[in-house]
Amino acid sequence: MNKVSNYFRDSYKELTEKVTWPTWAQLQQSTLIVLSATVIIMAVVALMDLGSNELLKLIYSFFS
Secondary structure, three states: OHHHHHHHHHHHHHHHHHOOOOOHHHHHHHHHHHHHHHHHHHHHHHHHHHHHHHHHHHHHHHOO
16 A cells, blocks of 8 residues: 555655646647647648549549
8 A cells, every 4th residue: 555655645746746837838739730740730630531422433534
């Protein structure tokens, strides 16, 4: 049981004293970067999906 309590005590000490937490401005900037990248990747995937859909429709039209 002593090992478990030491683990939690050390974990708490590490989170409060050793970890460098981002400032509010850094957190906002990182969030905006992640959201922007997500939207851009979503748009690229959507365009690829629409393009491949149209290409497959064209290919299937040759065989029907």
